[in-house]
Amino acid sequence: MSHTPFYGSELTVADCEMLALTRVDPALRVAESLLFTRKWFDYRGHHPVQATYLFAHEYAQAVRRAYAQQKDVRKIGDVKGFDVESLFESRELTAMWRARQAFDAIGCRYEYGLDFIMKRFCERGWRVFPRPNQLYAEEVILDVRDAWNAHCKAVMQLAKHERFLAPNFAGHPDQIAYQSWQIAQVKTRGGNRAMLIARLLQEHVLTEQAVAAEFGDSVLAQAKRFVL
Known part of the structure; x- marks a missing residue:
């Protein structure tokens, strides 16, 4: 990565x-x-x-x-x-x-x-x-x-560097900017938003905290049901 x-x-x-x-x-x-x-x-x-x-x-x-x-x-x-x-x-x-x-x-x-x-x-x-x-x-x-x-x-664009993986999130401005950018990418797309968020959670792109803060706990819970 x-x-x-x-x-x-x-x-x-x-x-x-x-x-x-x-x-x-x-x-x-x-x-x-x-x-x-x-x-x-x-x-x-x-x-x-x-x-x-x-x-x-x-x-x-x-x-x-x-x-x-x-x-x-x-x-x-x-x-x-x-x-x-x-x-x-x-x-x-x-x-x-x-x-x-x-x-x-x-x-x-x-x-x-x-x-x-x-x-x-x-x-x-x-x-x-x-x-x-x-x-x-x-x-x-x-x-x-x-x-x-x-x-x-x-096509959803994902950073390759490991410091942008959700488990490595430490509140650095670059990491915060990346989370915000991905959330904006989610918002520009139609379809099942929860499934898209689930993919980003599964690939360790978004933190659960960022999803809950932006979309609410109910959307987070729905997305997590799609995570394998």
Whole structure:
């Protein structure tokens, strides 16, 4: 239930701060405090440097997936992609940082948004995959935002990090925000609300206390009857 390790995930806070201070424009760093309350929940525990490494990793994987689907899966091993390890020595660092921030501002999971953009470019006849500086154009990000919102309405989105599991709830602001977000997702859906809540209880997404506080004890009791 936690993130698969990626290059940069083991960096200390001191390491991250050094890279940010020496390699990233101060104007770009200013926005990070606001983004921490907007980005997808799994990324909220990452330093912005780690988040950018993760975004670069997901970008490289999205290019490989797109190549396999649009061109030749047999030659996917030949795809050079993006050199994640050299990110902070790359001329594309600023573009990658800006693209990651654009995704964080709309709360989109990196993998979903990047796959959407790759598909969008291919459908419009592009013969090469978009570079980092093409990922955060306003039109592109607005399309990603709309697609992500529609996807969230169609499919319940669950955080993968174990700190968002109900048994690990400790009242951290990120955990409270996640519970509130899931409750809002429940409210936007029709059908049997108790069955949906039961699923979220069974998967340890919502705490019983959050369900009772928002929907009442009777709905909680009804939901618990559906839990296997």
